[in-house]
Amino acid sequence: MTSLDRAFDELRFGGQRTLNLRALQPTALQATALAEQWLREQQVLGADEALVITGRGNNSVDGYSPVREAIVRLLPSLRRRNVIAGYAEHTPGSFVVTFAPVTALFETPKRRREKPAPPPRPSSLHGLDDETVRQLRDVAVLSLAVLGVNSPTRAQLEDEMLRQFAALTAALPEGADREALLQQALLRAAEEYEAG
Structure with a gap:
């Protein structure tokens, strides 16, 4: 990701609507709990969309990111439970999440x-x-x-x-x-x- 792309992400999401799991370096289990709680809070606060940065796993064994895989499993579950309306891969190491209405x-x-x-x-x-x-x-x-x-x-x-x-x-x-x-x-x- 170029510095220009990062600048656009900062403008679009800002610090309040960005969860940088890569920087926090949690375990997969910690990342799941942290991301679910943070995404639920963002929904209640009325965010339209948010950015979740997981990292690609470039520095992991065999290039596998357990945190990224945990988030990949979490997002469909949150969609079924009406916390999020949808999600899409933004970059190989991040996801854009759109939120369901609170009434959902x-x-x-x-x-x-x-x-x-x-x-x-x-x-x-x-x-x-x-x-x-x-x-x-x-x-x-x-x-x-x-x-x-x-x-x-x-x-x-x-x-x-x-x-x-x-x-x-x-x-x-x-x-x-x-x-x-x-x-x-x-x-x-x-x-x-x-x-x-």
Whole structure:
């Protein structure tokens, strides 16, 4: 890759939307966990596309890059789980990823071979800020309306709020201000429902 190509990538993606696994030198397992969490966070933050740099494996034994192969296996799984909409090889050592809308997380099909999303934390919504609960309720009302339920019962509304809470919190990174990110994701989901 030439320095001109790198400059164009820097303009297109910037540092915020570039994950450079080659520089971090993780194991294949670490790269998978890191990339999945980072890509989920980018989706929640509303990125349209991102660049994942794996390296080609030129300095590896037999020119094989375990990190690149791990990412090649991860990307189709994230597409099936509605985290990403698509991906393409950008260079032999990098991929461009486009993101699915946040509302697509609510439609994720269950697959037997993949681990289920972790249960929501906390197990109820009682520990959340009042504004977060209000946003969850608003998005649940919009989601149910799309399904044709215009006057949901309290139980239907609470079930939908918990379902959305579980789907979104599975996408949020540990350690960050998770509730602020959750509010951002809920705002984005509401905008997507209203635009759709």
